Amino acid sequence: MGFINANADSYDIENYDVNAAVQKDGSVWLTQKIKYDFDGSFHGVYYNQDIKGIGGVSDVSVETIEDGNVEKIPLSDEKTNNTFSQMKSTNQLKLKVYHSVEDKEVTFVYRYLLHGVIKNYKDTAELNWKIIGNQWDVALNNVKINIELPQKNITRLQAWTHGDLSGKTTVSKKQGTVEISLKRNPANTFVESHIVFPVNVTALNQNTSEQNALKSIQRKERALALEANEKRKREEHNKVFFKGIMFILMISVIALWFLWSYMNPGNKSEKKRPIVHSYEIPEPSSEVTQVIYKNKKPDTNAFSAFILELAANHQIEVKELGEKKKDFNIILKDSTLIRDYSIFKEMFNTVGDGTQFTLSELKKFGKKGIEGKALFTAYSLWQKKVVKAANKTRYKDNQNISLRKKALAWLMAVTVVAGGTLFLFANNFLMCGLLVILYIVFLFSCIHYYRSHSLYSEKGQELKYQIMCFRKMLDDIGNFDMKKVGDLVLWEQILPYAVSLGLASKVIAALRINFDAxxxxxxxxxxxxxxxxxxxxxxxxxxxxxxxxxxxxxxASGGSGGFSGGSSGGFGGGSGGGAF
Structure with a gap:
């Protein structure tokens, strides 16, 4: 991610293009095009050019390219929008561009003349320059650096580049150019170019020395190149070794999975039987029946069925309040309910007046702070009590539940290993294909194991089957004559289950059709x-x-080389920039 400012805004450098045109007198016209991708609001950008060790800088100009429009930015000390300021010292040129921008891409173009960049020795001319300094706090993407010498067909042109080892250097003696490219230059990492060429290429250069330097430069660069090549070999060797380890690890964990699944057969699920109509009322209560059917905490439908059963047992009384107001009054008849259930203690004593409450009062009550929390907690305790009652039926297979959890752990572990291995072999099509096939075989095996190990015990499977058949009958209730099934006493017992299983509206509609008022x-x-x-x-x-x-x-919730490590001591290391 890009630089983060105080407002948590960020930016990325999408492109970094540099053109360095070397002049006959040893100076360099430098043009830098830096494309920012801003995410958030910014007031502008800055760039610091390190000039320590050279002859200074002059002729500074700045432009912006935004939405295809090029705008020249004037120099000013006013710090107003669309102006830039500069500060020069012996060692550094500081540029600050005031350009307000928000969530946009803008390219900033810096142009200036660097003096005394080239040094002419007796036997060679040398450019030794950290063109990108180590003061960028963000990575630079799509870096392209083009160095143009003032002459073509240079027979003795050599160039070395120092920095991240992933870069590429191309030398064209015919064109008299050196091109450097990187897909991504890490933050705080310099890119240094070291070039030697005949003295006559910069014949007007006043920065001279009577010493010979070519052999010393070549010897030093040869040593750096050898070091870089050794480092690349070590990295490649380590990569191959790590690839082998990861491949063996993936094969091993998949093999271990099959061994583990074989040694832990658990209790296999029985074959599914066809769901048929059943008119037999489930043995557990309506709220417990819902828990067994869904294997979840009971919901408000289950609580409603629970209340209806209490009303049928005359432990509470429910009265409709008027024809215009959709409200009901719930009256306490059995005081033991308050003792046995904290949910009723909250509803009658806190929501209501101790003996009764209305649904409209209950609806508003949840908005209250501490009191609302107490109601929520009491409801959660009721849910736990029902789940505990369901667990007493022993409908769960605890061994299978444990094995299913372990199977999921295997799935996550193998997926992580497979993902890492595929990443390492991303450029090897055949290996990627083999790894994908292995993972798919494992995945199907894992899914089959998980599905074939029901979380329901043998008794639980029978209970759920009976509930599913009973529910199918309720779901299809409009397709048969209810009177032939049983009288109203039976349907009166069935109604709480219809409420709990979410089919009350269907059953009520069928009752109205099959029986008169x-x-x-x-x-x-x-x-x-x-x-x-x-x-x-x-x-x-x-x-x-x-x-x-x-x-x-x-x-509540030694010849021209590619990139090598180290540094050849070029100037410009303190260059860098950012946004503000």
């Missing part, structure tokens, strides 16, 4: 609350309770 009125509390009243109690309760707990939960 007189018959339905005999269904005790279920008739006024679900069938014959102005409002459906189940819908009202789930909405109010869901809103109450959600409100709180939401508010």
């Amino acid at each position: 007189t018959e339905l009125s005999t269904m005790g509390v279920y008739y006024p609350l679900l069938i014959g009243g102005n409002w459906n109690f189940n819908d009202a309760l789930t909405t109010s309770l869901g809103s109450a707990i959600t409100n709180y939960n939401s508010s």
Whole structure:
């Protein structure tokens, strides 16, 4: 990521183009085009040119290229937008461009003349220059540096580049040019060019020495090149070694997976039986039935079924409040409920007045701070109590659950190893194909193992099968005559399960079709609350309770060489830039 300023804005350098035109007198016209990609708001950019050890700098100009438009930026000390300032010292030229920008790409172009860059020795001319200094705090992408000598057809032209070893150097004696390119230059990493050529190429140069330097330069560069090549060999050897280790590791972990899965057969799931209609009411309560069916905590539908069963047992009383207001009053009849369930303690004593509360009061209650938290906590405790009751049926296969978790751990481990191995072999098509095939074989094996090990015990599978058949009957209830199945006493017992399993509306609609109002009125509390009243109690309760707990939960959450390491001691190491 790019440089981060105080406002957490960032930028990247997308392109870094440099053209250095060497003159006959040993000076260099330097043109730098730096393309910024800004993410956020910035006031401008800066660039510091290191000039220590050369003859200074002059003729500075700045341009911007934005949306295809080129704009010349004037020099000014006012620090106003679209101006630039400069500060010169013996060792450095500091440029600051004031150009406000937000979420955009802008190219900044710097041009100036560097004096005394070339040194003419008795037997050779030399350019030794860190064209990119080590003061960039971001990586530079797509770096291209072109150095043009003032003469073509130079028979004795040699160039070496120092910096990141991934770069490339191209020398053209015919054109008299040296081209340097890198896809990415890491932050705080210099790129140094060291070039030698005949003295007559820069015949007007006044920066001279009577010493011979060519052999010494070639000897030094040969040593640096050998060192760089050795480093490359070591890196390549390490890479090959690491590739081998990763490949063996991947083969090993996959082999170990098959060994582990063979030695841990667990309890295989029985073959799935066809789901048929069942009119047998599940043995567990309606809320526990939902937990077994979904293998999740009970939801507000399960709580609604629980309330309806309490109303049918006369432990609470539910009354509809008027025809215009969709509200119900819930009245406590059995005080042991407060003792046994903290959810009822909160509902009756905190939401209500100790003996009763309304659903509208419950709906608003979740918005309260500490009190809302207490309601949410009490509801969570009720959920845990129901889950505990479901667990007592022993519907879960704890051995299989443990094995399924371990299978997922195997999946994650092998995926990490496979990803790392594929990355290392990215350039080897055949190896990548082999690795992908191996991973796919493992993946299918892992998925099959996971699916074939049901989290339901033998008893749990039978319980779930009965519930699924019972639920299918409820889901298809409009396709058969309910009176032939059983009388209203049976359907009265079934209704809480229909609520808990999310099929209450279908069952109620079928009851209205198959039985008349007189018959339905005999269904005790279920008739006024679900069938014959102005409002459906189940819908009202789930909405109010869901809103109450959600409100709180939401508010809480030697010849010319390529790149080599080291440095040949060129000037310019302190150059760099950024944005502000």
